[in-house]
Amino acid sequence: MAYDHRDIEKKAQEKWVGLDLYRADLADESREPYYLLVEFPYPSGDLHIGHWYAFAVTDIYARLLRARGKNVLFPIGFDAFGLPAENAAIKNGVDPKEWTYKNIERMRTQLASMGASFDWSKEVVACDPRYYQWTQWLFAKLFEHGLAEHREAAVKWCPKDQTVLANEQVIDGHCERCGTPVEEKRLTQWFLKITDYAKRLLAGLKDLPWREEIKEAQRSWIGESQGAYLEFPIAGRDEKIKIFTTRPDTLFGATYIVLAPEHQLVSFLLDAVSNKKEIEDYISATAKRTERERSENKEKTGVRLEGVSAVNPATKEEIPIYVADYVLNSYGTGAVMAVPAHDERDYEFAKKMELPILYVINPITEEQKKNSEYKEKITVPIEGVCYTGDGILANSGEFSGRNSEEAMWDIVTAVGGERTTQYRLRDWLVSRQRYWGCPIPIVYDPDGKPHAIPAEHLPWLLPTDVDFKPTGKAPLASSRELQERVVHIFGEGWTPEYDTLDTFVDSSWYFLRYLNPSDTRDFSDAAHMKKWLPINRYSGGSEHTTMHLLYARFFIKVLYDLALVPIDEPFTERFNRGLIMGPDGQKMSKSKGNVINPDDFVKKYGADAVRLYLAFIGPYNEPNSYPWNLDGVASMRKFLERVNHLVDKWGRMKSQDDGDFIRPRIRQALAKTSVKVADDGDRFKFNTSVAALMILVNELEAASSVSKTECAQLVIMLAPFAPHLAEHLWEKLGGEGSVHQQAWPVAAIVLATENEIVVQVNGKRRGLLVLPVDAPEAEAVARALHISAVATVLDGKEPKRIIFVPGRILNLVV
RNA sequence: GCCAAGGUGGCGGAAUGGUAGACGCACAGGACUUAAAAUCCUGAGAGGGCCUAAAAACCUUCAUGUGAGUUCGAGUCUCACCCUUGGUACCA
Numbered sequence: 001m002a003y004d005h006r007d008i009e010k011k012a013q014e015k016w017v018g019l020d021l022y023r024a025d026l027a028d029e030s031r032e033p034y035y036l037l038v039e040f041p042y043p044s045g046d047l048h049i050g051h052w053y054a055f056a057v058t059d060i061y062a063r064l065l066r067a068r069g070k071n072v073l074f075p076i077g078f079d080a081f082g083l084p085a086e087n088a089a090i091k092n093g094v095d096p097k098e099w100t101y102k103n104i105e106r107m108r109t110q111l112a113s114m115g116a117s118f119d120w121s122k123e124v125v126a127c128d129p130r131y132y133q134w135t136q137w138l139f140a141k142l143f144e145h146g147l148a149e150h151r152e153a154a155v156k157w158c159p160k161d162q163t164v165l166a167n168e169q170v171i172d173g174h175c176e177r178c179g180t181p182v183e184e185k186r187l188t189q190w191f192l193k194i195t196d197y198a199k200r201l202l203a204g205l206k207d208l209p210w211r212e213e214i215k216e217a218q219r220s221w222i223g224e225s226q227g228a229y230l231e232f233p234i235a236g237r238d239e240k241i242k243i244f245t246t247r248p249d250t251l252f253g254a255t256y257i258v259l260a261p262e263h264q265l266v267s268f269l270l271d272a273v274s275n276k277k278e279i280e281d282y283i284s285a286t287a288k289r290t291e292r293e294r295s296e297n298k299e300k301t302g303v304r305l306e307g308v309s310a311v312n313p314a315t316k317e318e319i320p321i322y323v324a325d326y327v328l329n330s331y332g333t334g335a336v337m338a339v340p341a342h343d344e345r346d347y348e349f350a351k352k353m354e355l356p357i358l359y360v361i362n363p364i365t366e367e368q369k370k371n372s373e374y375k376e377k378i379t380v381p382i383e384g385v386c387y388t389g390d391g392i393l394a395n396s397g398e399f400s401g402r403n404s405e406e407a408m409w410d411i412v413t414a415v416g417g418e419r420t421t422q423y424r425l426r427d428w429l430v431s432r433q434r435y436w437g438c439p440i441p442i443v444y445d446p447d448g449k450p451h452a453i454p455a456e457h458l459p460w461l462l463p464t465d466v467d468f469k470p471t472g473k474a475p476l477a478s479s480r481e482l483q484e485r486v487v488h489i490f491g492e493g494w495t496p497e498y499d500t501l502d503t504f505v506d507s508s509w510y511f512l513r514y515l516n517p518s519d520t521r522d523f524s525d526a527a528h529m530k531k532w533l534p535i536n537r538y539s540g541g542s543e544h545t546t547m548h549l550l551y552a553r554f555f556i557k558v559l560y561d562l563a564l565v566p567i568d569e570p571f572t573e574r575f576n577r578g579l580i581m582g583p584d585g586q587k588m589s590k591s592k593g594n595v596i597n598p599d600d601f602v603k604k605y606g607a608d609a610v611r612l613y614l615a616f617i618g619p620y621n622e623p624n625s626y627p628w629n630l631d632g633v634a635s636m637r638k639f640l641e642r643v644n645h646l647v648d649k650w651g652r653m654k655s656q657d658d659g660d661f662i663r664p665r666i667r668q669a670l671a672k673t674s675v676k677v678a679d680d681g682d683r684f685k686f687n688t689s690v691a692a693l694m695i696l697v698n699e700l701e702a703a704s705s706v707s708k709t710e711c712a713q714l715v716i717m718l719a720p721f722a723p724h725l726a727e728h729l730w731e732k733l734g735g736e737g738s739v740h741q742q743a744w745p746v747a748a749i750v751l752a753t754e755n756e757i758v759v760q761v762n763g764k765r766r767g768l769l770v771l772p773v774d775a776p777e778a779e780a781v782a783r784a785l786h787i788s789a790v791a792t793v794l795d796g797k798e799p800k801r802i803i804f805v806p807g808r809i810l811n812l813v814v
Numbered sequence: 815g816c817c818a819a820g821g822u823g824g825c826g827g828a829a830u831g832g833u834a835g836a837c838g839c840a841c842a843g844g845a846c847u848u849a850a851a852a853u854c855c856u857g858a859g860a861g862g863g864c865c866u867a868a869a870a871a872c873c874u875u876c877a878u879g880u881g882a883g884u885u886c887g888a889g890u891c892u893c894a895c896c897c898u899u900g901g902u903a904c905c906a
Contacts, residue, residue, distance in 0.1 A: 002852090213818050217901050220817060225905070245906060258906090300904080331905045338906085344815090345904055424905055542900075585825095616838070618826065622819085623900075629826065631839055638853095639838085688828070691837035698837095758833055763887040765833055803886050809832045813886045 003644050003725065005606025012727040013112060021740055022117040024073040026515065026528050031071035035532045036062050037511055037571075039540035039548075040077040040124070043103035044084060047110045049580050049588070049628070050541075052598045056611045057577070057620055057686060058539045059116045063720035064681045066117075067744040073532060074117060075514040077124035078104050081132075082503045086436040089468045096436040096468075100127060115607050115723045117740070122514045126506040127436070131513060133459030134523035135506055136441035138559070140452035143442070147193045147558060150450055153429060157185035162472035164433040183288075190431040190440060190499065194554045198222050198423040200568075201553055210574045213623075214545050221546040223424025228409075230337065230417040232257055232310040235318050237272070241265060241310055244332030244422055247342065249408040251314045251415065252396040253360035254337035255350070257321045258302065260329035261286045266305075269321075274307040279323060286325040300326050300349045312337075313415040314397065324349060332422055340386070347386035361391040361404050428551065430502045435468055435475035437500030443486050446493030457489060462500075474498035507548055508555040511535055512565065523564075534567045539684075542576040542623040549574065575684050578618060579625040587625075601633045608722035609637040615686035615721055640725050642697055643718060647729045650706045661707040662747075669699045670713050671747040677717055678744060686721075693718060708733060713745040759784045760811040761793045769810065777804040784810055 016022070026033075038058040041051060055076075062074040085096035104125065111118065124131050142148040155164045160180040164187070194201075202222050205215045227246035232254075234241065241257055259266050261283045270276050282303045302324025309318040326345055327336050340350035341359040350357055390404045399407045412419060431440060441453040441460045453460050463479035476482055476498040486496045509523075515532055516525035540548075552570055560568035581587060582594025589595065601610050613636045617626045662670065676692040696714060700706055712733050719726035719739045730739035752773060757780065759767040767787040771780055781802060784790050790812070799812040 211819085213900075216818050220902055223902085223905065227906080243906085247906075326904045326906095328905065336906045343906065345906075348904090422905075424902090546901080616826085624820085625899085626826070629839060632826080635839060641853095687826085688837080691828075694837055756833095760832085760887075763832090763885095768833080801886060803832090805832065809887085811832080811886050 002641060003728070005608065005724070008728040009113070009115070009607055009724045012724040013115070015727065015738060016117075016740070019738055019741075021738060022074065022119050023121050024071060024075075024119050026073065026525075026532065028071050031069055033073065033532055034065050034070040035073045035511075035535045035537075036065065037075070037535045037538045039538075039544065040079050040126075040507070040510060041107065042082055042084070043078045043080055043100055043107055045103045045106060047107060047114070047598065049596050049598050052114065052610065053577060053580050053614050054539070054541070055111060055116050056114050056607075057614050059114070059118075060611065060615055060686055060720045061537075061539075061681060061684070062117050063723065063740065064678065064744075066740065067716065067720065067742065068678060069743065073122070073514070074119055075122040075124075076111065076116075076118040076120065077122075077510060077514070078107070078126065079503060079507050079510070080104065080125050080127040081437045081500075081506055083434070083436070086434060086468060089436070090470070097127070097464075100436075113602070113607060115611065117723070122517050124510055124513045124517050126438075126503070126510065129459040129461060130518065130520070131510075132438040132462075132506070133520075134513065135438045135501065135509070136453070136458050136460055137455060137523060138509060138555075139501065139505065140441050140455070140458075141562060141564070142192060142558060143450075143452045145558075145562065147196065148430075149191045149193060149427070150188060151191060152186050153189045153191070154184040155187050155189070155433075157183045159183055162470050187433075189429055190442075190501075191427040192430050192505075192554075194428045194551070195423055195425055197554050197557050198224070198425050199421070200557055201425075201550060204553065204557070204569050208569060208574075209572070211576070211621075214542075214549075214574060214576060217545045218550060221425065221550065225422045225424075227332075227420060227422060228412045228417045229333065229420050230313065230412070230415060232313060232319075232337065234269075234321075235309045235311055237308075239265065239268070241321070241335050242333045243335045243337045244420065245337055247339065247408075248412045248417060249390075249393065249404040250339040250342045250360055251312070251337065251411055252393075252399070253339040253341050253358045254312050254314075254319065255340060255356055255358055256319050256338045257310045258324050258327045258336050258338050258346075258349070259305075259321065260327040260334040261323055261325050262329035263323075263327075263334045265335070266323055269305055269308055272308050273305045275303070275305075279303050279305065282323060300324060300345070300352055302326070302349065302353070304353075313417075314411065320355075322349075322353075330426065331424070342386065342388055344386050344388065358395060359387075360393060360395045361387060361389075362394050363387055363389060363391045428502075428504075428554075430505055431499035432502055433474040433498070434500050435462075435466055437503060438462075438506060439476065440497045440499050440501055442497040443490055444495045444497070445490075450497070476500070504548060504551050508551045509559075511538075511552075511570065512559075526566075530566050533565065534570055534572045537573040537575065538571040539575050539577060545576065575621050576623040577620055578623050580614075580617070581625045581627045583628050583630050585625075585627040596628045605633045605637040606640075606724070608640055608725050609633050611723075612636040612640070612690060612721050616690045618687055619685045620687075621684035639694060639697070640722055642701065643714065643722075644725065644729065646697065646700055646706055647711050647715070647732050650708060650711050651732065653705055662709050662713075663703070663707075666700065666703065666710055667747055669696055670710065670745060674713070674717060674745045674747065681720075690721060693721070713747070715739060716742045716745060755807040757807070758809045759787060759790055760809060761790055762813055763811060766790045766793055773807065775806075777802065777810075780804055780810050781812070784812065 036058065038054060062072050065072045080100050085100045088094055088099045089096045126132065139148060157164055158180055202219060202224055205218060208215065225246050227244055228248045229242055229244055230248060230251065231240040231242050243257070266283070270279065273279060302322045305321045305323065308321055310321050312319055326349065327334065338346035338349065340346040340355060340357045342361055347357065393399045393402050393404050393407055399411060409419065439460050439462050441458060442450045443453055444450055463476060463482040465479050465481050466475045467478040468475055476496070482496050486494050512524040512529065515528040516522065519525065556565060556570040557568050559565040582592065582596065584594050586592055586594055598610060610633055613633045616636065617632065618624060673692050673696040677689040680686065680689040680692070700710060700714065712735060715726050715729045715733065716739060723740065726739045754770050755773050757769045757771050758765055759769050766789045769780065769783055771783065794812065794814060797814045799814050801813040803811040
C-alpha cells in the first residue's frame with residue numbers, strides 16, 4: 001500500500017510547529033554556529049519551480065547541518081518593495097501594500113508546505129517600517145560620510161506614459177508598456193559612491209573561496225584598467241585636454257584628439273570654432289540616441305572642431321580635435337588621444353575621415369622576442385592594418401628602438417603625465433521615481449540643500465495619500481500629508497525628497513537584520529554579529545552575481561569602516577545554483593508551453609518526492625541548466641515507497657529480530673553512507689548524496705531481514721531530503737521526539753582486513769587479487785604470477801618494473 | 815572580440831592519475847495478473863571472435879569533442895584546435 005503523502009505531510013508539519021524545531025538560539029554557546037543564507041524572495045505570489053529549487057534544496061543542507069550538531073541559523077524574509085506591486089496598483093487599482101502582504105501570506109503557507117525548516121521568528125519584510133526604518137538610518141549614515149551624493153544624471157523616460165523607466169522596463173529601446181521609443185532625460189539623482197570602493201571590492205575577492213567564474217564576473221564588472229592621464233594643450237589657449245589612455249607607449253602616434261559630445265570643453269570651445277552650427281547639430285543628434293543605441297550602431301560618426309587644435313606633448317605637433325560619440329563621457333576623462341595605427345576604433349574613424357595613420361610600434365615575432373638582438377632587426381612591415389600588440393617603438397624620438405612595454409612609463413614621465421587606474425564600475429544610482437519603495441530619508445532646506453532626516457523621525461513613513469498613476473512627477477509629490485509632515489517638523493520652505501530607494505538597497509543588508517529583527521533601537525545586534533558573521537554560506541541565483549552581491553559587499557565594507565559591523569566581507573562561501581529547464585531542455589516560458597508547475601507534482605507525489613528529485617537532478621554547486629524529466633519525481637516516489645516498505649518489513653518481523661542489532665556488512669554500508677551523504681552535502685552535491693542513500697536501500701533490501709537500528713539510521717539520513725516521510729517512519733519505529741532532533745549516525749567504518757587489487761600487465765587489466773591490507777609488494781607479485789591470464793601474457797618474462805599501489809593496483813611492466 | 819566555465823551512453827549524471835559509465839530515467843525480456851496498471855527479477859556502451867540449436871561464460875578491438883604530448887597507467891595533467899553555455903563589450 002502506497003503511503004498517503006497528504007496525511008503524512010500535514011501531521012509532520014503540525015508536529016514541527018508544535019515542537020518549535022527550527023528556532024535558532026542565537027545566544028547558545030554549546031554548539032558551533034552556522035549561518036546558512038538563501039536569497040530572500042520577492043513576494044510575487046505563487047511559488048514556481050525556481051523557488052522550490054532555491055529553498056527546498058538549501059533546506060536539505062540546513063537539516064543536514066542541524067543533524068550534525070551545528071547551531072543553524074536558516075532565516076527567511078521578503079524583498080517586498082518593488083515594481084510589480086505598483087504595476088498591480090496602476091492596472092487593477094489595488095493597494096500595493098495589500099497586494100504585497102496578501103502574496104506574503106500565501107508564500108508563507110507554500111514555503112511551509114515544502115517542508116522548509118526556516119526560522120520564521122527572525123523574518124524580515126523589507127516594506128515593513130520596522131525594517132525600512134533601518135534602511136533609512138543606514139542611508140543617512142552613508143550621506144553623513146559623503147558616500148551618498150546628489151547629482152544630475154540621465155534616466156530612461158517614456159514620453160507617452162510620462163514616467164521614468166527602470167532599465168528592465170526598456171525592451172530594445174522601447175517602453176515595455178506602450179512601445180514608445182524611450183528617451184533619456186536628465187534629472188538630479190541620488191548616487192551611492194561604490195566607485196570609491198572599487199579597489200577594495202576587487203582586492204577582497206582574492207581570498208574568497210568562491211568559484212572562479214563568480215569572482216571573474218565581478219572582476220570584469222568592476223573592470224580595472226591601468227593607464228595614465230596625459231595632457232594635450234590647446235594651441236594658442238590656456239586650456240588643456242586631459243585624456244586617459246592605457247597605451248601611453250603609443251603617444252607619438254596620437255594624430256588627433258576625440259572628445260565625447262557631452263564633454264565640458266566642447267561647449268567651452270564652441271565660440272572659438274568656425275563650424276559651431278555643425279557641431280551643435282551633431283551634439284543634439286547624438287543626444288537623442290541612448291548609449292546603447294550608439295554602441296549598437298558601430299558606424300563611427302564625428303565632427304571636427306574647425307579652427308582649434310591640440311598639441312601632442314611628445315611630438316609638439318598640432319593635431320585636430322574631433323567630437324565623436326564613440327567616446328563615452330562617463331569613462332576616463334571623456335577624452336581620448338586617437339592612435340589610429342594601434343587602436344581598432346581610432347583606425348576605423350581615421351579611415352572614414354581620411355586622417356593620417358602613423359605607425360609607432362613595429363611588431364616583433366615570438367622568435368625575435370627570445371633573440372636578444374631583436375632590437376637591431378626590426379621588423380615586420382605593417383601597412384593598411386591596425387596593430388594593437390606590443391613591439392618595438394619607431395618614429396618615437398628618443399624612445400625609438402625600445403620595447404614598447406618597457407618604455408611605456410618613461411614616456412608618461414617624459415611628458416609629465418600621471419599614472420592612474422580607471423574602473424568600468426559606475427556609481428550606484430539609487431533613486432527611483434516610484435511609489436512602492438523605501439522613502440529616501442532626505443529633506444531640502446529653503447535653499448534646496450539636502451539634509452538627512454534625523455534618526456528620531458525614522459521610520460520616515462511612506463505616505464498613503466498618493467496617486468500611483470504616472471503623471472510625469474514622482475508619485476510621492478502628490479502626497480499632501482508628506483508636504484505637511486515636512487513643514488510641521490522642519491518648518492516653512494522645507495520640502496521632502498520624492499524619490500524612493502532602489503530595492504537593491506533594501507537587500508544589501510537584510511542578512512544583518514535577521515540577527516535582531518524586532519529591535520527598535522538598533523539595526524542589528526553587535527554581539528550576535530560578532531558571533532554569527534560572516535555568513536558561512538550564501539546560496540542564490542547567478543543573476544545576482546554582479547549587482548546584488550557587489551552591492552552587499554560594498555555595504556558591508558562601508559559599515560565596517562564606520563565600525564558598525566565586525567567584518568568586511570559578508571559571505572564566506574557563495575554558491576550559485578543552476579536553472580531548471582522545461583522537459584524540452586528550453587527555458588520555461590508560457591509561450592513555449594513547457595512550464596512545470598510544482599504544485600501538480602506535489603499533489604500527485606508529495607513534497608518529499610519533489611525535494612528529492614530536485615536534489616538528484618544534478619550538482620547544486622554548478623550553475624548548469626537541468627531539463628526537468630517528467631518521470632523524475634515519480635521515480636523518487638518509488639524510492640520513498642521502497643524505504644517505507646523496508647520499515648514495514650521490520651514491522652512484520654520485529655517479534656523475531658529487534659533491538660540494536662546491526663549485521664556487520666550492513667554496519668559497513670551504513671557507515672560509508674553516513675560519510676558519503678554528509679561529505680557530498682558539504683560540497684552541495686546532493687545528487688550523489690541521494691545516490692548513496694539509494695545504494696544503501698538496495699543493500700538493505702537484498703538482505704533477508706532488517707533490524708530496527710538499521711531502519712532508524714537510514715531514516716535519520718533520509719530525513720533532510722524527505723523530512724515528512726522520515727518523520728512518519730520515525731514514529732512507526734517508535735522513536736522519541738522528532739527524527740529531526742536525532743544525531744547523524746557516525747558508526748565507525750570497520751577497517752577492511754582484505755582489499756581487492758587490480759592486476760595489470762603493461763597497464764592492461766589482467767585479473768583481480770584479494771590481498772590482506774598489509775600484504776607487501778613481493779607477496780602481491782607472487783600471487784599475481786599465479787593468475788593464468790597474467791602468466792600467459794608475461795610468457796615467462798621478468799617484469800622490468802613493478803608499480804604497486806596498496807589497496808588499489810599492481811602493474812607489471814615488461 | 816575579450817574573459818570564464820564546460821564537452822562522458824538514448825537522457826540527467828558518476829568517477830582522490832588506478833576496473834570509465836556509480837545512481838536514476840527511458841528501453842528490452844521475464845515473473846505476478848483473465849488483462850492492464852503497480853510491483854518484483856534480469857539485461858544492456860559500440861563492434862568483432864570463439865562456442866553454439868540458442869544463450870551464458872570467455873577472449874578481443876574501439877570508446878569520455880578533435881589532434882598531439884607527459885605517464886607503467888589519462889575522462890582527469892600539458893599544448894593546439896573545434897564546439898556549447900555564461901559574463902562582458904565603441905571602457906580608450
